[in-house]
Amino acid sequence: MNEGKMTVLGAGLSGALLSTLLAQKGYQVQLFEKRSDPRTFGLEEGRSINLALSYRGWSALEQAGLREKVRDQAIAMRGRMMHNATGELSFQPYGTKEQAIYSVSRLGLSQLLVEEAEKAGAELFFQHRCEEIYLNRGEALIHNLKNKTDTLAQPNLLIGADGAYSTLRTAMQKTPRYNYSQSYIEHGYKELSIPAKDGDFAIEPNALHIWPRGGYMLIALPNADKSFTCTLFLAYEGKESFAELNSPTDVNRLFESQFPDALAVMPQLTEEFFQNPTSDLVTIKCFPWSRYGKNVLIGDAAHAIVPFYGQGMNAGFEDCRIFMELLAEHNHDYAKMVEQFQELRKPDADAVAELALQNFIEMRDLVADREFLERKKMEAELHRRFPERWIPLYTMVTFTNIRYSEALRIGQLQDCIMGKVMKHYNYASELTDQDYERIVALLDDE
Known part of the structure; x- marks a missing residue:
């Protein structure tokens, strides 16, 4: 003892x-x-x-x-499932097939x-x-x-x-x-839900769902009872904010225009919206x-x-x-x-x-941006080719015990390098083997 x-x-x-x-x-x-x-x-x-x-x-x-x-009691989420304004889906894996984050109650x-x-x-x-x-x-x-x-x-x-x-x-x-x-951001959040449908998940369970809409977003994580917990991140004031959502009609109008595929599987949306608190960040x-x-x-x-x-x-x-x-x-x-x-x-x-x-900026703004997605493809290929030398920032933070401060330092260096690369290449498919070798060599030059 x-x-x-x-x-x-x-x-x-x-x-x-x-x-x-x-x-x-x-x-x-x-x-x-x-x-x-x-x-x-x-x-x-x-x-x-x-x-x-x-x-x-x-x-x-x-x-x-x-x-x-x-x-x-955990559910594997193997990547981000992006939902655009018309309900079209695109999946962005977090890394290798073995890498996942887990939704837990x-x-x-x-x-x-x-x-x-x-x-x-x-x-x-x-x-x-x-x-x-x-x-x-x-x-x-x-x-x-x-x-x-x-x-x-x-x-x-x-x-x-x-x-x-x-x-x-x-x-x-x-x-x-x-x-x-202490510092608050201008956004708050409200929790909503997608219930199970016919005893099963209403949308893909093994993904973190994101509806990025520029200055705001909706996300959803799976639960063991086949439901999803959704979180709406929205500014308190201004255009498209909580201040503007004062009636069920206002809420439905926002979801019909911005999250139509989510609205289709959220039968209790307006009741939950006005029943659940809006919380600070x-x-x-x-x-x-x-x-x-x-x-x-x-x-x-x-x-x-x-x-x-x-x-x-x-x-x-x-x-x-x-x-x-x-x-x-x-x-x-x-x-x-x-x-x-x-x-x-x-x-x-x-x-x-x-x-x-x-990452809030990335999730709400950049994940639907073509240039951002091409850059992520390049970084994923760099990691595949040079797994010990080029580790993407998200991988360092989420799938290793590398110190956060060191991950941030390396991530800033990689960001600087990729900023230079994106001035010369529009698509990952344009890069040759020699290009990838030159890019990773830049880590040693900085």
Whole structure:
């Protein structure tokens, strides 16, 4: 048994996974969550129904021995299925036949991770709200919402996995010289659905569906019950915005003109549109992630990002994996461990935040652009010919554990090179073997 006592605030996905990993290593873990137990009451309204799980997330789940259990409830999405304004389809594979991202149920995954944390030996306390943080002591005052009693948690390390509006981070923000920023994009999102049709999927299940429309878009991810969860990303104000959609007629008019094939399989569109909330999209950055070496932030508490690269959960799970590796390296020197953790992860958190914002532009604007598609074909061929030397940015982010900051650096270099190439070639078919060799050689020249 490890002597260390760990208090984790927040039983969301990252908090539950980290609690599982810590308990498996023999740490004494107490996990506090203000919401109810998801195994009994489900999830609160407004949370996304499903998520995209990729390589980084699988790596952390494998560390906990949970790959197969999660794989049983996941649906492979092997590429993007693009829908144009007339309903015509085009499929863009993510990479090789083996490469896919996976649609997983947020509720199902949350229930599984909470269950595994408890099985591993963590003590779980739901409907317990953190009332006060004592940063210099690494302690937290916890209020039991059911019987109105208070408990003082006194761990060796206090871990804030309590999301974008973290109580632990809020306490840190009140300390001198603390860097914090939050920025909202002009778009919000609303969740809708495509129900099963005659007991089967209404559209292709093994793809992430995108309806790119310039300044906005609709996406759809498959669910195990043969339905799809759709998300409409739309500006709050202006032309073609949520502000303009005030009646069922307004909503139907937008979908008839822009998403006609989606409308055909969304019988509950207008009811869901006015019933489901419109949610914000925020990027949160802060530093340091620890004060006095007695506490630390992970996941969204340290680095909330917009969802357009599908990396929010994966980045949080990667935090958990690296956290455990550093914990093993530093034994019980928690102050040194959290210092190294934040120094290592901060550049990657900033990089994935930038990547996520960039990918929104790609998804809504560029994926239907001919020049963009030809460029992607060229990059795919470069990767096929030189798999170790030219790895596309999306592949680095989604299908490897290459640091986000390094992926961003290499991606910017590749972008510069491809910008030069596209000035001379219009189609991938125009390139010769010698052309591809000259292009990849440019990596060494920059």
